[in-house]
Amino acid sequence: MKKVNGDGFGRLLEALADEATFGMSLDDYQNPIPDDVDDIREQHRNEMMQMASLIQLSFLRRDEPACQEMPDRVRSKIMNKANEFLSAQKISNNVAEIVSLVDKKSQ
Amino acid sequence: MVPQTRAARSSFGAAVIYRTLLDVSQSDNLEFAKDARVALKTILERISSGEKAAVKECIDAYGSLIWSLARRFLRNEADAEDAVQDVFIALWSSASQYDPSIASEITFISTIARRRLIDRIRKAGRQPVTESIDNENNSHPQPALASRLEQSAEVEKVANVLDSMSPENRDIISMSLYEGYSHSEIAAHLELPLGTVKTKVRRGLIHIREQLQVTDHVASDMRG
Numbered sequence: 001m002k003k004v005n006g007d008g009f010g011r012l013l014e015a016l017a018d019e020a021t022f023g024m025s026l027d028d029y030q031n032p033i034p035d036d037v038d039d040i041r042e043q044h045r046n047e048m049m050q051m052a053s054l055i056q057l058s059f060l061r062r063d064e065p066a067c068q069e070m071p072d073r074v075r076s077k078i079m080n081k082a083n084e085f086l087s088a089q090k091i092s093n094n095v096a097e098i099v100s101l102v103d104k105k106s107q
Numbered sequence: 108m109v110p111q112t113r114a115a116r117s118s119f120g121a122a123v124i125y126r127t128l129l130d131v132s133q134s135d136n137l138e139f140a141k142d143a144r145v146a147l148k149t150i151l152e153r154i155s156s157g158e159k160a161a162v163k164e165c166i167d168a169y170g171s172l173i174w175s176l177a178r179r180f181l182r183n184e185a186d187a188e189d190a191v192q193d194v195f196i197a198l199w200s201s202a203s204q205y206d207p208s209i210a211s212e213i214t215f216i217s218t219i220a221r222r223r224l225i226d227r228i229r230k231a232g233r234q235p236v237t238e239s240i241d242n243e244n245n246s247h248p249q250p251a252l253a254s255r256l257e258q259s260a261e262v263e264k265v266a267n268v269l270d271s272m273s274p275e276n277r278d279i280i281s282m283s284l285y286e287g288y289s290h291s292e293i294a295a296h297l298e299l300p301l302g303t304v305k306t307k308v309r310r311g312l313i314h315i316r317e318q319l320q321v322t323d324h325v326a327s328d329m330r331g
Contacts, residue, residue: 048312050218052312057214060179065248070173078170079166
């Protein structure tokens with residue numbers, strides 16, 4: 001098991017733990033992350049954030065008053081956003097299709 | 108005949124998939140089997156492959172979860188409303204990044220939600236917590252959400268590790284990761300030095316991470 005303090009990996013974990021608990025963002029971390037662990041930084045960053053989310057869900061499941069149904073007015077707003085998203089996606093797909101047709105014709 | 112209420116539609120959907128699987132197991136019809144495999148794709152995979160209906164299913168399936176997380180974290184209802192919209196747009200846009208071999212859909216979704224909620228708090232600047240969700244007039248309890256979380260094996264593993272921690276350390280983790288308090292707010296509330304709180308939060312999180320890795324290694328050894 002890696003030590004928590006006193007080595008580069010430990011410092012990386014501390015920084016990621018701070019970030020996952022929004023103590024500070026990784027970019028603002030005062031104690032520079034050594035280069036030797038920089039290549040695994042994103043992998044561990046994702047793992048730490050994922051674990052923080054699982055902890056959040058663990059507490060939520062035991063907190064029934066906090067488990068609430070999304071109000072209908074919020075749902076309506078999100079449905080509007082969904083329609084905007086789908087329209088934008090359709091335009092993007094159409095553009096991609098036209099570009100592809102043009103490419104084929106030019107060959 | 109599709110049920111009218113959202114909760115009933117959700118159960119109805121699960122029953123349809125189950126029925127489909129039963130039918131496939133008794134059928135040699137390959138096309139039908141292919142349809143059933145499509146039905147087994149996660150909502151995010153279906154969004155990623157451009158299925159319009161999946162975008163709306165995503166709202167039905169995860170709306171209450173994201174809303175509950177946002178309300179617990181942000182407290183202010185208007186902020187939560189805006190945040191939930193941001194989270195859904197982020198989810199739909201990043202659906203193609205979801206890999207079911209790395210995490211369950213619910214974990215991926217709550218991780219994106221968490222990132223967005225933290226970004227929001229950082230951008231807005233930290234505001235003191237003034238509102239209790241228990242006093243909210245418009246809340247509609249959703250007990251089905253808690254029981255759904257009870258069924259997640261990943262959540263169960265983390266809950267077991269949390270149970271093994273001392274009550275004080277568990278409370279600090281709860282205040283920091285679940286209730287959205289800053290380190291200095293926790294220090295003030297518990298009358299502890301700020302450095303102690305920071306250390307306890309860091310060590311608690313790293314301890315849980317290590318315990319989960321140990322659990323995974325043991326499970327892997329037992330299988331192997």
